[in-house]
């Protein structure tokens with residue numbers, strides 16, 4: 001341990017050291033960094049987008065990746081609303097404090113759970129989380145930035161009404177996406193050692 005490290009025991013400092021370790025690992029052992037791990041570690045929530053539109057086929061491919069998430073009994077309880085129309089998007093802006101993200105996004109994917117397709121409250125919601133994560137990772141893999149918007153769930157009813165959807169469809173998230181305006185997003189995680197609560 002160096003002298004500086006001795007005085008460096010605060011959480012942000014530990015995170016910095018771990019981040020550095022990660023970077024060294026990636027540089028020293030690039031072969032250990034396969035493309036899935038690369039995407040998991042490097043995907044960041046993107047909230048600023050360029051004006052470039054996203055090809056509709058690309059958006060459909062991202063949704064397809066969502067549908068390949070695992071689900072209990074393979075019941076696939078997810079349903080999607082793909083929104084690129086500026087007028088509809090504008091209506092969404094009034095439903096969340098993250099209206100600037102919506103405004104800047106080139107596409108929105110409303111992710112719904114179909115209550116009629118469900119068999120288990122917890123397991124079906126877990127499947128929805130896996131589906132949304134697949135969407136974020138697929139978007140990242142195609143060079144598209146995205147962010148999982150949950151705050152808008154307070155307006156679930158309004159979203160359903162706006163899109164003319166039936167009662168059994170419950171909003172789980174809106175994913176806002178577009179080509180990233182920049183790649184300066186950063187994030188951090190609590191060291192995994194602190195999260196492992198049993199290990200033997």
Ligand SMILES: Cc1cc2nc3c(=O)[nH]c(=O)nc-3n(C[C@H](O)[C@H](O)[C@H](O)COP(=O)(O)O)c2cc1C
Nearest residue numbers: 043044045047098147148149150151152185186187
């Ligand atoms: C359930 C859930 C709800 C979220 N809601 C919002 C949101 O409403 N607005 C937002 O800007 N980001 C939202 N996020 C994104 C988180 O802020 C982000 O994932 C977290 O800060 C970690 O950053 P990273 O995604 O860049 O690793 C949400 C993420 C999750 C999983």
